Amino acid sequence: MVTSFEASLNTISVHHVGNQALSEMYALSGHPLVLKDELIASLLKQYFLSPFSKAVEVYHLMHSSGDLALNEIHHFASQMFEDKERFHEASEQIAKHLYKVANHPNIKSGELYVAYFKDVQIEGNLLDAIGIFKSENKETYLKVYPEKGGFAIDYEENAININKLDKGCLIFNIEKENGYKVVVIDNSNRGQDTAVYWKDDFLQLKIRNDSYNQTSNALGIYKNFVTNKIDEEFDMNKTDKIDLLNRSMKYFKEKETFDMDEFADEVIGNPKAIESFKTFKSQYEDEFDTRIGDTFEISDNAVKKQARVYKSVLKLDKNFHIYIHGDNKLIEKGFDDEKAMNYYKVFFKEEQ
Known part of the structure; x- marks a missing residue:
């Protein structure tokens, strides 16, 4: 079980990943995201971490060859844990890796968020964790606000519902030699051919035999x-x-x-x-x-x-x-x- 009562968001980088099978490109940001206030950080923490409160299956990163060093996510996560100065650079490489493997024509483009958290708890241990999240589905929201003695209404398109995380994983800084402890969320494309790319192609996970x-x-x-x-x-x-x-x-x-x-x-x-x-x-x-x-x-x-x-x-x-x-x-x-x-x-x- 994952709990995030004591967790804090340390840094976050955002990139856009298109679908190369549809000739879409990726777009990399030049620097980590600047959060304008604590409310934004709190909302992001809720969006990213709250879905994992019910996660009970723990995975390890792996590679089909048996050589863990060949797993790209393990390599970049290790860079981030060992040298915080390389966080944004490694997040760019993660975005490129996702672009490379997400080549099914039905895979949706979207924003990729790579975040560094402090004090996320799993199985009784408070640990640093790297979160990798992708938002694919956008919604339209209505906004009602006071105006001239009454109320006015407006809308915002292509917005993100912070109560619906599409895809995500948390990589905990423990058991590096076994592929770290990893928990994963995938709420989109379930039952379709595209469902395997997040766990199998991008992350390359094996479930922990507990x-x-x-x-x-x-x-x-x-x-x-x-x-x-x-x-x-x-x-x-x-x-x-x-x-x-x-x-x-x-x-x-x-x-x-x-x-x-x-x-x-x-x-x-x-x-x-x-x-x-x-x-x-x-x-x-x-x-x-x-x-x-x-x-x-x-x-x-x-x-x-x-x-x-x-x-x-x-x-x-x-x-x-x-x-x-x-x-x-x-x-x-x-x-x-x-x-x-x-x-x-x-x-x-x-x-x-």
């Missing part, structure tokens, strides 16, 4: 196994699958520590299914080069996030949804010959 990531991956792999894989080897209906998902979520909510053998016995139960799941997990680890331990501390934040996508609902045509939260033996499936339709029979004691 308890949050281990918990999230374990739940994600198990959900994928139950939803997509288990049908290949076992004859299971949807209520049985929902029951398996509910039992897994119950395990993660009630336990403090994950234990693979305990989880397999309590949740899966069937020896053949247990072996199939362990093989499925191993194949995932090899494919994505991500190791999930047989034991790890369970992250409550990861469980809460995964719970949102764990579905315990039967969708029946467009008429009914049946939510299953408990014993799946209290629901039976059948077929009505007269109506030539499937049906579910649900048993209960009280209606609420």
Whole structure:
């Protein structure tokens, strides 16, 4: 978790980065931004830092070759941390790097802000941090003001909503040899081809394999196994699958520590299914080069996030949804010959 109560904005440089695929150029400022008063600094701090208050996933900078020195952002961030006099020069190089990699025709042009913060807290440590932010989406604002005994109205186009940060990252001056601690925001282009360029092409990030990531991956792999894989080897209906998902979520909510053998016995139960799941997990680890331990501390934040996508609902045509939260033996499936339709029979004691 990132907190910024004690944080201060030390310096900031602003550049404009176009889309080279559309023959747009970049424009570099000649010097850092001059802030005219404390209110502007406070508003900028809110705009840049407040979205990270809910960030729980921590990343490291990396390079596909394995040589961290080849990661451009790591190189320029190190320059800034080591020599504040080179801050603006390094910010220009960051803008050029973004221009180079942001070459998809659907990527929007916008302002790139590179900022140096003091005393931003992450995981209990107050640290210097370099922020890199991009604003892509502009809005129109109305202004109402008193005039001649009444009021007048005006507007301002292409303005920035300080409550909506499009893209950003914070690079903390710690664990340099591992690629620093990095948290990231990307609220635009989600689900599109352009979504990967900020994390993968520009920053080149790998997620830190901590308890949050281990918990999230374990739940994600198990959900994928139950939803997509288990049908290949076992004859299971949807209520049985929902029951398996509910039992897994119950395990993660009630336990403090994950234990693979305990989880397999309590949740899966069937020896053949247990072996199939362990093989499925191993194949995932090899494919994505991500190791999930047989034991790890369970992250409550990861469980809460995964719970949102764990579905315990039967969708029946467009008429009914049946939510299953408990014993799946209290629901039976059948077929009505007269109506030539499937049906579910649900048993209960009280209606609420």
